[in-house]
Amino acid sequence: MARYLFEDARYLAPGDDGLAELRRGWIAVEGDRIVALLDGPPEGSAFAGFERIDASRRAVSPGLVNAHTHTILLVLRGTVEDIEGNLVYQYMVPASYLLEPQERAAIARLGCLEAIRSGTTTLVDPLRHVADYAPAMIDSGLRLYLCESAADALTREVGRSGYRFDREWGETFLARSRALIERFHGAADDRVRVMVAAHAPDNCSPWMLAELNRLARDKGLRRTIHLSQIVSEVEQVRTLHGKTSTEYLRDNDWLADDLLAVHWTFCTEADVEILAHHGVHFAHCPASMSAKGPHRLPIKAILESGVNITLGTDNMTEDLFHAMKLALVVHRGAYGRSVTPGPRQVLDYATANAAKALGRDDLGRIAVGMKADLALFDLEAPALAPRLSLVSNLVHYGHPGVVTDVLVDGRFLLRDGRATTLDERQVVAEAQAATEAMWARFERQEGGVPLPQRDTV
Template sequence: MMLDDLILGARPKGRTALAARWIVAHQDGGHRLLENGEIVIDRDRVLYVGPRFEGAVARRIDLGNVLVSPGFIDLDALSDLDTTTLGVDCGPAWAKGRVWPQTYVDRGPYEMYSPEELVFQKRFSFAQLLCNGVTSALPIASLFYREWGETAAEFEAAADAAGELGLRVWLGPAFRSGGMVCTAPAVLEPRFDEARGLAGLDDALAFIRSQSGRFEGLVQGMLAPDRVETCTQALLIRTMDAARDMEIPVRLHMAQGQMERDTVQALHGSTAPQWLAGFGALNDRLIAPHATYATEQDLSLYVDHGVTVAHCPLVFARSGAMLRSFAKLRRMGVKIGMGTDTAPPDMVLNMAVGVMMARMAGDSLSETAPEHLFDAATLGGAAALGRSDLGRLKEDAKADIAVFDMSDALMAPQVDPIRTLVLGATGRVTKAVFVDGRLSMRDGKVAGLDWDEARPRAQRQFERLVAKYPDRTWGHPPLQDIFPPAFPAFR
């Protein structure tokens, strides 16, 4: 039987044995490479991993020269049509629509996407994640083009999309108590509306109560206060209390940039992690992208309180920033998971960039190696979510599986399969993905999305958003001044 014989978007009936040249099996508390082995899945679970299974199966499929891996866990998964790639080479941020100018605030911020466009971008980005071997995701999107925060209605549609496409998600609309406003060139001031932030938290909690557990548990809840400099102490205390009571994770971006550090220092007289520690808001439910500006004391607080860093190397490497360093955090005992947080949402590429940037930061070849990033993208993410049934392939784990094509003609010759995948490929060699035992992606196709229709639609939607950038840019310059072309136009 062939993989093509399985129904895309469905869970095979009965036991399914998948034979492969390489399987990343879990044994003795860690990943182990199994050569010429077999994995058997039954409904939503892994039944067996090892040499050829001798029990009865409904079907046996030889996948050939592939690497069968646990699906990746993306703790900061792009669910947006990303503009960061535009902004990186077109700075500074205050002059390029990344911070609201006072004139835009005065006229009244507005939603730059329609409700239908917000629904579409989640579905489109969820499909992209599946095509890159991501099976579990905590979505992230920009609030720069939003009227304020995200809405429960759009996330109800996101839950529908995740269930229909077959992606495991932790969902919660982003909320905030304030934002940064550009009042003069290079002058950024925080503005707060705490009542609005608390109302956003209440809406997020209501959403989680109504949606968590849908689609046989594929949809779970998380709380997503937007960025630490846009939050008040009252909002964060209530957020952490609710997360404890509901036993759900919290993701909060902090220790990630100079603007944040300067703002929090001016407001609270400390770094963000130190500020949160002062009122008991650091705990093992907290996932904190990105730690690129974390001090030694910040990292020690993360260790003491069990905070997980969501490491997203690609988006920072584009602007020359990096985590300093991956090996240092590991030595200190900081918990590390992985995220993408940009386009493309390619976890393999992020692992490759993570290895390179760590070595540029001074880590030795043995201190930060491909397998360490791979562990973070699987076991690290599972630990952050408190899910010992994810991020590993072993008996009774969830059947969340990524299959990578090791026969790709552009990925040869090969050495160790993990090193070959991380340092010699991208997520484009993802051949198939199973989530909860369901075949969610095969050969770039996702049940419930027509790429021929979706790709041009996404581009048109993105271009309409970009056209509105002058509205929210200081001085309201024309678009060609905000994003000048890399080369002059041909005449």
């Protein structure tokens, strides 16, 4: 059993207002838990068996929680950010199918490596063929919430010929979801859990939504869905059902406090009121949604509704520092040139709020009894100096280069700047090979859509 005593650390713990504030002290970790927080050096031999780690030049934070990502869509990095079109159905869906199983695993390892280097300890990852890459992600040591993103519309056809629903197609997703639950829910000493995921309101019929609800309730699992993400979704739901996506989910019993709904781009203020009333959690992905300009969504209504806000990276990056910076910009933009929300609220999005959205009272905070999911930052890193407010520096200027150590369940995944569970050179090389192979197939099979610019040397 691992036993560590982080000596003379600056650490972020909840203040009187519930938001993180900087304290100084000694943090004792035993096994997978924080077992003591001391104001000064321990007396006597109480921690004699603990490895002592000098943390006087480091700051300790709860590990960051990425509430929505698709690790294998890193295969699209540096491409679709600069292409017009329906990115979901013309690029993301085809790419997820064109990857071979071992290639999915290779890209997923890269995503896990980047997440660890960004101070992240938990990923929520819904997509397709998740069982192909779940073992690779588990081996990284991260805490995981995995989901097979289900639909009964033939998603491979939408980008070419529009929507066609097929119950047999939907059954394949239900079968994959059940298999994922049986194989991985509670795996790795409960470090891995499975959620139930509907891909989006436009490609899930009332039958599919009901089947997924039944599965979630039978297994006691939380749920997630993309919501009001793209124009074609909004138009399809309006055409088929005469409703907004939010109204469609409400009328199919999909809105509750176990639901983590992502994006909300085209939600109306009335939709936000409905979502808040039902206690739905919001996963905002401001970085991916702002690649072509600041993410436009009813953020003022969301901020003032009391909805629990979390952050995700979505695709093309696992860097939550990037997401925090852009969240600050987009959310403050709701009030013009504002200082609301503040950095402490935004850090909460990526820690305590995310833990709440996952139904976890043992994550997202530094306190006795909490899981030892921690990120350590170099207080002498240029980006964090000079320092008056560590939280302000982290949210405004933090980047993966300031992260020195990451622990999950008390196990180091990054120690003194070195990954302990992944061979970094091998991970990068295998991900590059997988990406080149996928794009070669894409160019052969996905005619009629613009192709990305590529380096020629």
